Amino acid sequence: MKTNGKTRLLALIGAAVLSSGLSGCGGSNRCASVQVSWVINGVPGNVPLNCQDVGADTVTLTLNGTNFNFPCDVQAGITTHVAPGTYSARVRLFAQGAMISDTGAMSITLPGCGTFDLNNNAPVIFDVAGDANLCAQVQLSWAINAISTNTPLTCAQVPADTVKLNLNGTDYSFPCSAFAGITSPVAPGTYSARVGLFNAGALESDTGTMDITLPGCGTFDLNNNAPVIFDVN
Numbered sequence: 001m002k003t004n005g006k007t008r009l010l011a012l013i014g015a016a017v018l019s020s021g022l023s024g025c026g027g028s029n030r031c032a033s034v035q036v037s038w039v040i041n042g043v044p045g046n047v048p049l050n051c052q053d054v055g056a057d058t059v060t061l062t063l064n065g066t067n068f069n070f071p072c073d074v075q076a077g078i079t080t081h082v083a084p085g086t087y088s089a090r091v092r093l094f095a096q097g098a099m100i101s102d103t104g105a106m107s108i109t110l111p112g113c114g115t116f117d118l119n120n121n122a123p124v125i126f127d128v129a130g131d132a133n134l135c136a137q138v139q140l141s142w143a144i145n146a147i148s149t150n151t152p153l154t155c156a157q158v159p160a161d162t163v164k165l166n167l168n169g170t171d172y173s174f175p176c177s178a179f180a181g182i183t184s185p186v187a188p189g190t191y192s193a194r195v196g197l198f199n200a201g202a203l204e205s206d207t208g209t210m211d212i213t214l215p216g217c218g219t220f221d222l223n224n225n226a227p228v229i230f231d232v233n
Contacts, residue, residue, distance in 0.1 A: 034078070035078040038075060084111060091103040136217055167191045210223075
């Protein structure tokens with residue numbers, strides 16, 4: 001069959017248009033992407049944590065065995081292009097190659113070209129238990145007051161050697177002469193607190209019971225940045 005130049009030209013134009021349409025979805029029909037965001041939850045207590053709190057550096061989204069890695073602290077990521085279809089998905093939180101939390105298996109269907117959220121536009125939640133949840137500290141300072149003269153005293157004048165902060169039954173001890181201290185990390189929450197002044201194990205003065213709430217990770221002052229006062233005779 002003979003074709004004239006005009007017919008051949010139309011055929012070439014049609015082929016170019018078809019090729020262009022296919023390339024808009026990428027090679028081999030890879031025209032879909034999966035986006036994911038995440039948060040870290042300290043358990044027990046449901047305490048919001050960040051990557052630094054748990055030592056995490058990487059989040060890995062696995063789709064049908066293929067891994068897509070993202071820096072933990074960006075809190076979101078998007079895959080390179082994949083083909084539309086239904087995928088088995090899993091998201092894991094890592095610290096220097098060691099997995100510290102896992103969402104478990106889930107599935108996502110990518111019905112066509114475009115970007116689709118893994119969890120219906122809600123972040124996946126990594127539950128992290130144990131020491132990672134110990135991210136708050138209590139700081140305090142103190143002064144000693146002579147009741148009879150209402151004048152400040154040194155530890156040697158009392159005499160006293162130790163200050164103890166008790167949080168929900170756990171003691172944190174500091175040298176009296178330091179006049180300030182900070183606890184080791186504890187879990188956020190509300191604590192019953194009490195501070196005592198001791199000499200050779202004997203109680204010399206006591207602040208009485210107070211409460212402190214540690215709303216999250218960080219360092220919190222026991223007495224709103226004012227020293228607790230030990231009154232002594």
